[in-house]
Amino acid sequence: MAKAVSKVVSRAPVKRQKRQAALNDADAGLDLLLEPLRETRKEPRVPARRSRREEAPAEDASLTDRAYRILEELIATLQLPPGAVLSELTLSDRLKIGRTPIREALQRLARDGLVVVLPRRGVLVSDINLRTQLRLLEVRRVLEVLMAGLAAERATSEERDAFAEIAGSMRQAAEVEDDLAFMRLDRRFNLLMAQASRNEFAVRxxxxxxALSRRFWYQHYREVADLPLAARLHAEVAEAVARRDRKGAETAASNLVDYIEDFARKTLDA
Known part of the structure; x- marks a missing residue:
């Protein structure tokens, strides 16, 4: 009995150390939560003699992330338009990625609302709906302001430098009205904002x-958007975060959502 107690006591510090290490890793790896609603998968225990197979899950996850990023951009930029029917086999051939990562990427896109899985019909790119976009903006306003304020307080020096760099690039995109550069910078801005805010619930x-907002923008910006203004408003948020100005970041984020909402309403007359 004494030996059993001794074993339990001796294991307790080890468990605490592992738990603390996991918490540290979770904090350091907040950027892993940037992809929406990514599911955490438990890896099976594999005997040491099968160590080569341990690399497979990580490789599959990397391919799924790559497939997701490519498909999300194709859908957001309307290269895969609303109503398009998506085939795992066709996408696998086009992206040169296996069907399993493609299938998992499509499942994530379905959770994002970018595709719809219909029984016996396959996977379709979802429609774009103004009413849905306006309801989305009601929630987005609260989250944009919250995350901008948190990022201004919590961003590391490296992250603040990255925000400053994005702000400069945004202003350059505004000067030349480079829509594709703006779209890609916007995605980087969103990812960095999510990472720097360090609140996984807001991130999710x-x-x-x-992605839904980016696609709505891309569909209508040629008719009603003021791309230089949009880029400058993003730059103002990034600059406020870079200088650790929480109030300024929150105000700039609110101004940005004001513009986005005004843009959405103008599409009615486009």
Missing amino acids: SMGLMN
């Missing part, structure tokens, strides 16, 4: 909205 909620 915002993750559901970013």
